Amino acid sequence: xxxxxxxxxxxxxxxxxxxxxxxxxxxxxxxxxxxxxxxxxxxxxxxxxxxxxxxxxxxxxxxxxxxxxxxxxxxxxxxxxxxxxxxxxxxxxxxxxxxxxxxxxxxxxxxxxxxxxxxxxxxxxxxxxxxxxxxxxxxxxxxxxxxxxxxxxxxxxxxxxxxxxxxxxxxxxxxxxxxxxxxxxxxxxxxxxxxxxxxxxxxxxxxxxxxxxxxxxxxxxxxxxxxxxxxxxxxxxxxxxxxxxxxxxxxxxxxxxxxxxxxxxxxxxxxxxxxxxxxxxxxxxxxxxxxxxxxxxxxxxxxxxxxxxxxxxxxxxxxxxxxxxxxxxxxxxxxxxxxxxxxxxxxxxxxxxxxxxxxxxxxxxxxxxxxxxxxxxxxxxxxxxxxxxxxxxxxxxxxxxxxxxxxxxxx
Amino acid sequence: xxxxxxxxxxxxxxxxxxxxxxxxxxxxxxxxxxxxxxxxxxxxxxxxxxxxxxxxxxxxxxxxxxxxxxxxxxxxxxxxxxxxxxxxxxxxxxxxxxxxxxxxxxxxxxxxxxxxxxxxxxxxxxxxxxxxxxxxxxxxxxxxxxxxxxxxxxxxxxxxxxxxxxxxxxxxxxxxxxxxxxxxxxxxxxxxxxxxxxxxxxxxxxxxxxxxxxxxxxxxxxxxxxxxxxxxxxxxxxxxxxxxxxxxxxxxxxxxxxxxxxxxxxxxxxxxxxxxxxxxxxxxxxxxxxxxxxxxxxxxxxxxxxxxxxxxxxxxxxxxxxxxxxxxxxxxxxxxxxxxxxxxxxxxxxxxxxxxxxxxxxxxxxxxxxxxxxxxxxxxxxxxxxxxxxxxxxxxxxxxxxxxxxxxxxxxxxxxxxxxxxxxxxxx
Numbered sequence: 001x002x003x004x005x006x007x008x009x010x011x012x013x014x015x016x017x018x019x020x021x022x023x024x025x026x027x028x029x030x031x032x033x034x035x036x037x038x039x040x041x042x043x044x045x046x047x048x049x050x051x052x053x054x055x056x057x058x059x060x061x062x063x064x065x066x067x068x069x070x071x072x073x074x075x076x077x078x079x080x081x082x083x084x085x086x087x088x089x090x091x092x093x094x095x096x097x098x099x100x101x102x103x104x105x106x107x108x109x110x111x112x113x114x115x116x117x118x119x120x121x122x123x124x125x126x127x128x129x130x131x132x133x134x135x136x137x138x139x140x141x142x143x144x145x146x147x148x149x150x151x152x153x154x155x156x157x158x159x160x161x162x163x164x165x166x167x168x169x170x171x172x173x174x175x176x177x178x179x180x181x182x183x184x185x186x187x188x189x190x191x192x193x194x195x196x197x198x199x200x201x202x203x204x205x206x207x208x209x210x211x212x213x214x215x216x217x218x219x220x221x222x223x224x225x226x227x228x229x230x231x232x233x234x235x236x237x238x239x240x241x242x243x244x245x246x247x248x249x250x251x252x253x254x255x256x257x258x259x260x261x262x263x264x265x266x267x268x269x270x271x272x273x274x275x276x277x278x279x280x281x282x283x284x285x286x287x288x289x290x291x292x293x294x295x296x297x298x299x300x301x302x303x304x305x306x307x308x309x310x311x312x313x314x315x316x317x318x319x320x321x322x323x324x325x326x327x328x329x330x331x332x333x334x335x336x337x338x339x340x341x342x343x344x345x346x347x348x349x350x351x352x353x354x355x356x357x358x359x360x361x362x363x364x365x366x367x368x369x370x371x372x373x374x375x376x377x378x379x380x381x382x383x384x385x386x387x388x389x390x391x392x393x394x395x396x397x398x399x400x401x402x403x404x405x406x407x408x409x410x411x
Numbered sequence: 412x413x414x415x416x417x418x419x420x421x422x423x424x425x426x427x428x429x430x431x432x433x434x435x436x437x438x439x440x441x442x443x444x445x446x447x448x449x450x451x452x453x454x455x456x457x458x459x460x461x462x463x464x465x466x467x468x469x470x471x472x473x474x475x476x477x478x479x480x481x482x483x484x485x486x487x488x489x490x491x492x493x494x495x496x497x498x499x500x501x502x503x504x505x506x507x508x509x510x511x512x513x514x515x516x517x518x519x520x521x522x523x524x525x526x527x528x529x530x531x532x533x534x535x536x537x538x539x540x541x542x543x544x545x546x547x548x549x550x551x552x553x554x555x556x557x558x559x560x561x562x563x564x565x566x567x568x569x570x571x572x573x574x575x576x577x578x579x580x581x582x583x584x585x586x587x588x589x590x591x592x593x594x595x596x597x598x599x600x601x602x603x604x605x606x607x608x609x610x611x612x613x614x615x616x617x618x619x620x621x622x623x624x625x626x627x628x629x630x631x632x633x634x635x636x637x638x639x640x641x642x643x644x645x646x647x648x649x650x651x652x653x654x655x656x657x658x659x660x661x662x663x664x665x666x667x668x669x670x671x672x673x674x675x676x677x678x679x680x681x682x683x684x685x686x687x688x689x690x691x692x693x694x695x696x697x698x699x700x701x702x703x704x705x706x707x708x709x710x711x712x713x714x715x716x717x718x719x720x721x722x723x724x725x726x727x728x729x730x731x732x733x734x735x736x737x738x739x740x741x742x743x744x745x746x747x748x749x750x751x752x753x754x755x756x757x758x759x760x761x762x763x764x765x766x767x768x769x770x771x772x773x774x775x776x777x778x779x780x781x782x783x784x785x786x787x788x789x790x791x792x793x794x795x796x797x798x799x800x801x802x803x804x805x806x807x808x809x810x811x812x813x814x815x816x817x818x819x820x821x822x823x824x825x826x827x828x829x830x831x832x833x834x835x836x837x838x839x
Contacts, residue, residue, distance in 0.1 A: 021654060021737075022654075022705045022706075022707060022737065023707060025654070025656070025705075025736070025737045026707055026736075026737075028735070029733070029735040029736055029737075032735055033735070045594075049590055049594075050733065052818065052819045053818070053819050053821055054706070054707070054733065054736065057706075057707070057708045057816055057817040057818040058817075058818055058819070059598040059599065059817075059818065059819070060597065060598035060819075077593075077594070077819070078593055078594070078597060078598050078819050079594075079597050079598060147598050148817070149598075149599070149817055158707065161707075
């Protein structure tokens with residue numbers, strides 16, 4: 001019997017010697033599978049699983065969106081749930097013999113996740129440019145990141161194959177996102193049409209009710225039970241009006257039109273709106289804090305932000321029926337290569353029970369008798385239109401803090 | 412130190428040796444006890460006595476060493492799995508253990524066609540967790556993921572980590588189990604394991620964990636060791652037929668090759684090589700001529716054609732075949748299989764970089780079927796590759812789990828997987 005060939009020895013050179021038909025066949029197989037990505041309901045993870053086992057001797061791989069706020073993973077294979085939180089800092093581009101490709105600015109390919117700490121893994125990054133964009137490797141729409149155990153030694157043909165596949169992935173991913181947008185827009189259009197119908201159909205009768213009640217008060221002296229009943233009618237009509245108004249705000253497309261505003265002014269507008277809407281509110285003290293770095297002009301949609309903050313202030317006021325303190329602070333925080341505006345609204349109300357917390361921002365979910373259940377949902381949509389994020393921290397007896405973060409500078 | 416006891420085979424390796432002028436102590440050991448007694452109670456009693464001595468008076472469980480962290484229990488299909496599990500649980504007390512039933516168990520230097528082999532894992536710095544999930548056939552991917560998640564919760568998520576999977580292979584999609592498992596464990600994990608079962612044996616295979624016998628489940632054992640373990644995967648098959656494209660496949664069934672009936676194309680390929688294959692001779696011919704899925708690194712993942720549909724000509728394999736991939740007819744002889752067994756063991760040992768503290772072997776039952784009387788040579792090749800004095804424990808599997816070359820774990824057929832456990836060397 002001849003001495004056994006070590007499998008590891010074969011691997012050192014096998015990818016060099018892999019027959020061309022295999023490479024072409026695998027490329028063809030995976031290109032067809034990439035078409036599945038056109039359909040947004042097909043998980044990106046499934047395609048990447050196939051890629052990882054069929055084409056490359058990788059330990060793991062992922063498709064990441066390096067720009068935008070917040071940066072994120074489109075999908076991954078071979079990455080554990082914990083390691084899906086990853087940073088691309090320190091990754092390097094494979095040597096390329098293709099001409100005229102400017103280097104990617106790796107320093108700014110930073111994802112806000114804890115670093116993948118297994119130092120035995122080497123990361124190689126292939127840019128995926130969206131179809132139709134000029135080829136600019138310094139600003140890819142997505143990146144395909146391959147994780148190799150140890151130092152990979154891959155042939156030019158192998159790298160070329162992955163590079164070509166990246167092109168097809170760009171086409172598939174663009175189409176996928178266009179499909180998602182189309183579906184979302186159709187859904188919004190339907191909701192928008194329904195909202196317009198509701199507003200037209202419902203608001204007019206409500207206005208008639210409100211006017212009639214006002215006229216009734218002038219015509220008849222309403223005392224005792226009659227007066228109480230008419231008062232109830234007034235309150236319920238106002239509540240219906242507010243509910244329809246909230247629904248219209250929630251249902252219509254929200255586009256942030258940024259302008260130069262002062263955050264302190266926006267905060268005061270929002271506070272005023274919330275205090276007026278709360279009617280005869282008990283004593284509420286408000287502590288304001290705006291750091292110098294954001295005290296000047298900042299670029300946000302002031303009207304939308306005021307609406308969002310007004311909702312947060314209203315929630316805080318409602319959480320303190322006997323009065324209390326609201327603390328609002330605004331500051332700049334660094335994130336990646338830029339800065340984010342962080343606004344925190346805290347109250348010392350009763351706090352939110354833990355069993356309710358997961359549902360608190362669901363549309364129409366409310367624990368208040370007079371609530372629409374849309375306040376936080378509207379906040380999320382407004383913040384989302386700014387590509388920001390909302391965080392909520394609450395505990396019984398400790399009050400609630402809602403933190404809104406919006407990107408100030410986007411690179 | 413090695414001793415042979417009547418009725419049992421004990422391999423205990425725990426010694427001091429000198430290296431570079433320092434006295435070092437091998438901390439990780441795999442102590443193996445076996446029995447070929449016919450009933451579960453006697454077999455378990457004999458096997459456990461060999462590894463830990465008889466129970467103390469008044470105490471029902473074995474007097475196990477204080478640094479025992481886990482036990483692998485492998486048993487042939489002859490035993491009632493539930494009875495066996497009960498006996499082992501009774502003997503081990505609160506020591507965690509896991510394993511499976513199979514067509515044969517490997518212990519030391521031989522294959523037991525009827526017997527029990529128990530490997531007691533001992534060592535400082537070893538952390539072991541066990542996870543169970545099922546029913547596997549309903550949701551194989553989540554079964555794999557959940558089992559690994561639970562195992563890692565027990566062992567800890569830090570590297571280096573090794574996952575050993577025992578899966579029911581008769582009914583479920585083990586490739587999906589592996590996908591789910593690897594998504595949970597992530598990169599940097601070593602993989603070994605196999606499917607419990609034997610398509611020739613109609614008895615339902617069992618997976619052991621949680622003190623009981625399970626069916627249609629996935630059992631994951633996560634091992635976190637002070638030093639990285641080593642895994643070798645090899646099969647010895649070489650491509651002989653020209654490449655054919657899988658133009659239609661559904662799961663483990665290849666319906667079409669090159670847009671024609673899969674069986675017809677398989678038969679034609681055999682004819683080009685000078686063989687005549689009929690419906691009756693397919694099982695025996697396919698035993699030595701499986702299909703191989705070429706990988707970009709030159710390796711081939713093996714798929715074993717089990718049967719074919721006489722109406723449609725579809726070939727059913729052990730494990731899924733990706734639609735659109737290439738396949739080639741593979742060939743191999745006994746010498747090639749034996750050579751690959753040593754290669755796999757060599758690889759595992761080389762990865763550890765020193766004398767291992769023990770080794771686990773997952774060897775395909777179809778290799779046993781092909782080697783027949785020469786199977787003892789296969790075990791000898793494992794021994795030659797892993798080194799003398801290294802405790803060796805394993806079983807015949809229905810499909811194997813591991814990484815062929817470098818990359819992601821996959822489900823293999825007709826392949827040998829060897830896991831070498833590091834023997835930590837620390838100053839005494």
